[in-house]
Each structure stands twice: as structure tokens, then as C-alpha cells.
Amino acid sequence: MMKIGKDLEKLLSKVYEADAMVERSMGRYDLAFKTDDQGRPTILFIGKADEEGKIKGERFARRLVTDAAGNIVKDHWDNKGKV
Numbered sequence: 001m002m003k004i005g006k007d008l009e010k011l012l013s014k015v016y017e018a019d020a021m022v023e024r025s026m027g028r029y030d031l032a033f034k035t036d037d038q039g040r041p042t043i044l045f046i047g048k049a050d051e052e053g054k055i056k057g058e059r060f061a062r063r064l065v066t067d068a069a070g071n072i073v074k075d076h077w078d079n080k081g082k083v
Contacts, residue, residue, distance in 0.1 A: 002058050004077050015039040059083045
């Protein structure tokens with residue numbers, strides 16, 4: 001089972017366009033991730049893209065817990081298996 005490395009975690013800690021699907025390449029992997037209404041990546045697909053652009057690999061989901069002031073209390077990526 002794959003884990004998210006430090007370089008990938010650094011890329012996923014940035015803020016992107018809100019409610020969008022962002023496609024990138026990193027090393028030998030193709031990435032696609034969905035952002036929430038604040039532009040934070042929440043769902044990640046990592047692997048190799050086929051000719052239609054769909055990622056064959058693994059899916060991760062982000063668990064973000066914030067306090068009443070909006071500060072992030074918990075930030076964790078869970079591997080949800082093969083896609």
C-alpha cells in the first residue's frame with residue numbers, strides 16, 4: 001500500500017482554485033486531486049493516466065478537522081485503495 005511522501009504532502013498543502021479538479025505530474029506519477037470550497041485538496045488520485053486521462057493507481061481522502069475559529073486541528077490522508 002502506498003503512502004504520501006514529504007514532497008507530495010508539500011504539494012498538497014498548498015491552496016488551489018476552489019471546487020476544481022487539478023491535474024499534475026510528479027516524478028513518474030500522474031496526479032489528479034479535487035479541491036474543496038476553500039481550495040484545499042481533499043481527494044487525490046495517484047498513478048498513471050490512461051489515454052482518456054483517467055488515473056489508474058490509488059485513491060486517497062483527506063481528513064481535515066478545524067476548530068470554531070477555522071484553524072486546522074487535524075490533517076491526515078487515508079489510503080482508500082485501488083482505482
